[in-house]
Amino acid sequence: MRVRNALRTTAQGFALAFITLTGSITLFVLTVLSIAFIMLGVGLITTPLVLSAVRGFANFRRLKAAEWAGITIPVPYRPFPSDMRTGFTGQVERCTLLLKDPATWRDLLWMFTDMIAGYVTALLSFIFIPYAIYGWVLAAGVWRPIVHNGGNEWYAFIPISSQFTANLAALLGLVFLVVSLYVSPLMLRGHFLLCRSLLAPTPQMALTARVERLTTTRHDAVDNSAAELRRIERDLHDGAQARLVAMGMSLGTIEALIEKDPQQAKKMLSMARANSAEALSELRDLVRGIHPPVLAERGLGDAVRALALRMPMPVETDVDLPGRFEEPVEAAAYFAVSEVLTNAAKHAEAERVWLDVHYAAGMLRIAVTDNGLGGVDTTLGSGLAGIERRLGAFDGLLAVNSPIGGPTMVTLEIPCEPYPARPTMR
Amino acid sequence: MRVVVAEDLFLLRDGLVRMLEAYDFEIAAAVETGPELTRALAELKPDVAVVDVRLPPSFTDEGLQCALAARRATPGLPVLVLSQHVEQLYARELLADGSGGIGYLLKDRVFDADQFIDAVRRVAAGGTAMDPQVISQLLSRRSQDKPMGNLTPREKEVMELMAQGRSNAAIAAQLFVTERAVAKHTSNIFGKLGMSPSDDDNRRVLAVLAYLDRG
Numbered sequence: 001m002r003v004r005n006a007l008r009t010t011a012q013g014f015a016l017a018f019i020t021l022t023g024s025i026t027l028f029v030l031t032v033l034s035i036a037f038i039m040l041g042v043g044l045i046t047t048p049l050v051l052s053a054v055r056g057f058a059n060f061r062r063l064k065a066a067e068w069a070g071i072t073i074p075v076p077y078r079p080f081p082s083d084m085r086t087g088f089t090g091q092v093e094r095c096t097l098l099l100k101d102p103a104t105w106r107d108l109l110w111m112f113t114d115m116i117a118g119y120v121t122a123l124l125s126f127i128f129i130p131y132a133i134y135g136w137v138l139a140a141g142v143w144r145p146i147v148h149n150g151g152n153e154w155y156a157f158i159p160i161s162s163q164f165t166a167n168l169a170a171l172l173g174l175v176f177l178v179v180s181l182y183v184s185p186l187m188l189r190g191h192f193l194l195c196r197s198l199l200a201p202t203p204q205m206a207l208t209a210r211v212e213r214l215t216t217t218r219h220d221a222v223d224n225s226a227a228e229l230r231r232i233e234r235d236l237h238d239g240a241q242a243r244l245v246a247m248g249m250s251l252g253t254i255e256a257l258i259e260k261d262p263q264q265a266k267k268m269l270s271m272a273r274a275n276s277a278e279a280l281s282e283l284r285d286l287v288r289g290i291h292p293p294v295l296a297e298r299g300l301g302d303a304v305r306a307l308a309l310r311m312p313m314p315v316e317t318d319v320d321l322p323g324r325f326e327e328p329v330e331a332a333a334y335f336a337v338s339e340v341l342t343n344a345a346k347h348a349e350a351e352r353v354w355l356d357v358h359y360a361a362g363m364l365r366i367a368v369t370d371n372g373l374g375g376v377d378t379t380l381g382s383g384l385a386g387i388e389r390r391l392g393a394f395d396g397l398l399a400v401n402s403p404i405g406g407p408t409m410v411t412l413e414i415p416c417e418p419y420p421a422r423p424t425m426r
Numbered sequence: 427m428r429v430v431v432a433e434d435l436f437l438l439r440d441g442l443v444r445m446l447e448a449y450d451f452e453i454a455a456a457v458e459t460g461p462e463l464t465r466a467l468a469e470l471k472p473d474v475a476v477v478d479v480r481l482p483p484s485f486t487d488e489g490l491q492c493a494l495a496a497r498r499a500t501p502g503l504p505v506l507v508l509s510q511h512v513e514q515l516y517a518r519e520l521l522a523d524g525s526g527g528i529g530y531l532l533k534d535r536v537f538d539a540d541q542f543i544d545a546v547r548r549v550a551a552g553g554t555a556m557d558p559q560v561i562s563q564l565l566s567r568r569s570q571d572k573p574m575g576n577l578t579p580r581e582k583e584v585m586e587l588m589a590q591g592r593s594n595a596a597i598a599a600q601l602f603v604t605e606r607a608v609a610k611h612t613s614n615i616f617g618k619l620g621m622s623p624s625d626d627d628n629r630r631v632l633a634v635l636a637y638l639d640r641g
Binding site for chain 1: 479480485486487509510511513514515516533534537563566
């Protein structure tokens with residue numbers, strides 16, 4: 001186990017040493033030159049290109065840190081605004097934004113450290129085993145031609161001049177081998193920790209990014225609830241309210257007619273009753289859109305089950321929840337599922353849908369898979385973008401995988417805490 | 427016939443009581459909370475209970491839970507559940523024990539007093555009263571399927587009424603046909619859908635619902 005680990009580390013260390021030296025030096029030099037050439041104008045064009053390569057390179061190393069050493073390094077880059085201009089002005093804007101991002105300068109510093117300290121740590125994580133083998137090769141007889149040809153060979157601190165010293169070298173090689181078993185993985189870890197110290201955002205940057213994110217999501221949440229209230233107001237105004245007015249008028253007319261023309265009055269009474277039934281059914285739909293009754297009565301699990309039963313196609317539902325969640329979280333999750341299922345029924349023409357709702361490690365995860373047409377529109381203004389914004393208020397995420405021709409898989413995650421007891425409402 | 431009414435809103439409770447009294451029901455108790463309902467059902471053993479789904483103190487599905495618990499204690503205890511919204515999920519739970527004497531209707535249905543009272547009587551007699559909305563949801567879902575597609579429009583109408591819990595006589599009256607015609611339709615339906623025919627109204631409903639629910 002330890003041996004295999006050391007061997008793997010050696011291979012990884014070798015790759016890293018190579019990447020570090022070539023990648024960091026090249027990109028560092030290019031970046032410095034490109035930034036210097038901004039004065040000449042050429043840099044304006046090249047800098048964004050070079051910097052995106054730098055970011056790609058840094059992201060590659062972040063990926064490797066997670067894969068090879070289990071060290072996660074967050075990405076600190078500021079997102080570009082969605083309404084970037086195109087053409088030359090856009091290019092200048094992009095360049096300015098990149099140069100204003102402190103992460104750019106930290107990347108530069110990182111590349112500089114990486115090609116020195118990063119290279120050394122990578123080297124140390126792989127060099128021991130080859131060097132140990134070299135010691136044995138010397139002892140096996142290779143020392144002879146070297147010494148005979150006047151070579152002045154040292155193995156670490158041992159000058160090689162005879163079979164005896166070569167044997168000592170082999171022994172030392174063995175020591176190196178044992179050392180590598182313990183040191184190589186440590187060095188590899190050290191390498192990535194070094195990367196993290198410069199590639200991860202500083203607390204200041206993390207905080208700034210968080211504040212930016214919170215500002216955006218708060219904006220969305222406020223917008224969202226304002227739009228909801230407007231919709232409710234409109235629905236009430238045009239629906240139930242109008243119907244009640246009509247009913248009141250009918251009743252007034254009936255009062256006047258009841259003695260003169262009982263036949264007509266009776267007819268109007270049944271109309272008034274029909275109106276009140278309509279008003280009720282409109283109110284019911286409205287309530288469902290604000291906060292579905294099953295959600296209030298039973299919580300998320302049964303609410304999505306009830307929702308699945310109302311769909312025109314069969315929905316295979318698998319729910320595993322430890323209890324109920326905060327009401328806003330439940331509502332957001334419910335409406336997200338509702339939107340996704342409706343999409344699947346309407347646009348994707350799905351014949352079957354699988355709905356999986358479960359909770360693990362502080363995260364509510366919902367996956368909706370359908371066998372429909374795929375090619376779901378996730379651009380701004382689509383229903384899914386709306387869901388994403390709504391989930392954003394809870395730091396929730398939405399991922400859509402929908403190749404043309406299907407199947408579509410929509411996954412959403414909301415960090416939240418359950419509470420097992422039934423809450424009391426009102 | 428002795429009735430227990432459970433409804434937390436005074437206006438509706440009062441309205442229900444008046445309507446039931448007008449149709450010669452005896453109100454054994456009119457309660458407004460879940461615990462009161464549980465006690466009334468256990469102690470008074472009414473002929474039928476009319477229960478609102480959402481009751482205090484939790485304002486969740488307390489009424490439904492009380493009704494289900496009471497029916498576990500007294501199998502077949504007739505309960506008519508009223509709600510502002512109908513859910514297939516709840517309908518399934520109510521029908522799950524298969525012992526009949528169950529009703530599940532939208533509150534709007536009280537607008538038509540005759541039909542509502544008819545539903546109460548049917549439930550009290552051990553029959554079934556399912557809201558048309560539950561049935562139409564089930565039907566719309568299965569409409570693409572082969573066997574349902576084979577039904578004629580008239581047979582579909584009969585099936586819908588049958589699933590609501592109506593007897594052949596009631597279906598005949600509603601569709602303005604003879605009872606013999608309805609009987610012919612029902613046996614056709616059972617034949618086309620591969621269900622075993624039954625004269626017992628309650629069994630019929632369960633068979634149809636089970637069929638609709640399949641898949």
